[in-house]
Amino acid sequence: MTSSTTQREYTIKEAATLTGLPASTLRYYESIGVIAPVSRGASSGHRVYDEGDLDQLMWVACLAATGMSVSDMRAYVANGALGPEAARGQVELLSAQARRLAEEAEQIVLRRRYVQIKIDYWHAVESGDGERADLLSGQARALADELRGAAKR
Amino acid sequence: MTSSTTQREYTIKEAATLTGLPASTLRYYESIGVIAPVSRGASSGHRVYDEGDLDQLMWVACLAATGMSVSDMRAYVANGALGPEAARGQVELLSAQARRLAEEAEQIVLRRRYVQIKIDYWHAVESGDGERADLLSGQARALADELRGAAKR
DNA sequence: CTAGGAACTTCAAGTGCTTTAAGTCAAAGC
DNA sequence: GCTTTGACTTAAAGCACTTGAAGTTCCTAG
Structure with a gap:
C-alpha cells in the first residue's frame, strides 16, 4: 500500500x-x-x-x-x-469527516459573527448609543436563530 | 415593562x-x-x-x-x-471567546486540508496510481513540516 | 558547553454534562 | 376509591475528556 x-x-x-x-x-x-x-x-x-x-x-x-x-x-x-x-471504508469515513469539518467551519463562522456582534453591542452600550445597541441586539437575536437552526442539522 | x-x-x-x-x-x-x-x-x-x-x-x-x-x-x-x-468586563469575556474561536477556525482549516489529502490518497491507491499516491503522501508530510515551522499559534 | 525555555512525561483532580436510582405529585382509567 | 402512567424532583454516580502539578528531556542561542 x-x-x-x-x-x-x-x-x-x-x-x-x-x-x-x-x-x-x-x-x-x-x-x-x-x-x-x-x-x-x-x-x-x-x-x-x-x-x-x-x-x-x-x-x-x-x-x-x-x-x-x-x-x-x-x-x-x-x-x-x-x-x-481496512482501506475499503477509508474514503467513506474520511468523506464523512470532511463534511463534518465543513459544517463545523460554517458553525464557527456564525459563532464568530455572533460574538463580534455582542462585542459591538457592549461597545455601543458603553458609549451610550442606545439606538445602535438596539439594532445590534436585534441582529444578535436573528443570528442566534440561524446558529441554532444550523446546529440542529 | x-x-x-x-x-x-x-x-x-x-x-x-x-x-x-x-x-x-x-x-x-x-x-x-x-x-x-x-x-x-x-x-x-x-x-x-x-x-x-x-x-x-x-x-x-x-x-x-x-x-x-x-x-x-x-x-x-x-x-x-x-x-x-459592566460593559468593559463583558467585552473582555467576549474578546477572549473570539480569540478561542479564531484559533479553532485555524485548526479546522488545517484538518480539512489533511483529510482532503488523505481522501485523494486513498482514491489514488484504489485506482492503482502509485505515483500520485506517493505525491500525496509527500504532501501530507509537507503539511506536517509546515506545522513544525509555523507552529506559532 | 551550558543556560533557558518549550515540549514532553505521569498521575491526580477537575469539568461539564448525562444517566441512574429512588421518590413525589396530578390527572386518567377501572 | 384505587391504581397506573408519566412528568417531574433530588442526589449520586458515571463518562469522556481536560487541566494542573511536578518532574524530565530536547533544542536553540550565547
Whole structure:
C-alpha cells in the first residue's frame, strides 16, 4: 500500500493537529486502550507516531466524531476492523469527516459573527448609543436563530 | 415593562425545547448558579419558567453554543444584571471567546486540508496510481513540516 | 558547553454534562 | 376509591475528556 520510502515520524503535537484530537486525548485514548501503545523515543521516552499510527488515529477521530462511545471504539479496534488493510471504508469515513469539518467551519463562522456582534453591542452600550445597541441586539437575536437552526442539522 | 397581560409560564420540558438545551442541563445550570433559581409550583415543587427566565436562558444557550466555559457564562450573566457599568468586563469575556474561536477556525482549516489529502490518497491507491499516491503522501508530510515551522499559534 | 525555555512525561483532580436510582405529585382509567 | 402512567424532583454516580502539578528531556542561542 504505502509505497513511500520515507516513513515520516510525528510528535504528539503534530499528530494532535492533523487528527484534530488534543494531545491529552491522544494520551488518554492510549491509556485506556482505544489505540495500541505508541512507540517511544529511545532516550526521551516521548511518543513517536508513524504514518500507520496516524492512519489509525484518523479512523478513531472519525469514529469519535460520530459520537461512538469509548468502549465501542475499543471493541472496534480490538476486533481488528481498523488495521491499515481496512482501506475499503477509508474514503467513506474520511468523506464523512470532511463534511463534518465543513459544517463545523460554517458553525464557527456564525459563532464568530455572533460574538463580534455582542462585542459591538457592549461597545455601543458603553458609549451610550442606545439606538445602535438596539439594532445590534436585534441582529444578535436573528443570528442566534440561524446558529441554532444550523446546529440542529 | 412587563405588561401584566399574559405572563405565560413554561414547564422545564418546554423551556428545554425552546432553548435547545436538555432539561438536565437546565437543572445543572441552575444548580451551579449560571442562571438564577427558578420559581416552583406551589404544590408540585416543579420548576416554573417565566418569560424572563426564558430570555436569560436563550442568552446562555447562545454563549454555550460558542463554547464559552460555565464560569465565564456565570460571570457574563452576573455582569448583565449590573448594566452598562459592566460593559468593559463583558467585552473582555467576549474578546477572549473570539480569540478561542479564531484559533479553532485555524485548526479546522488545517484538518480539512489533511483529510482532503488523505481522501485523494486513498482514491489514488484504489485506482492503482502509485505515483500520485506517493505525491500525496509527500504532501501530507509537507503539511506536517509546515506545522513544525509555523507552529506559532 | 551550558543556560533557558518549550515540549514532553505521569498521575491526580477537575469539568461539564448525562444517566441512574429512588421518590413525589396530578390527572386518567377501572 | 384505587391504581397506573408519566412528568417531574433530588442526589449520586458515571463518562469522556481536560487541566494542573511536578518532574524530565530536547533544542536553540550565547
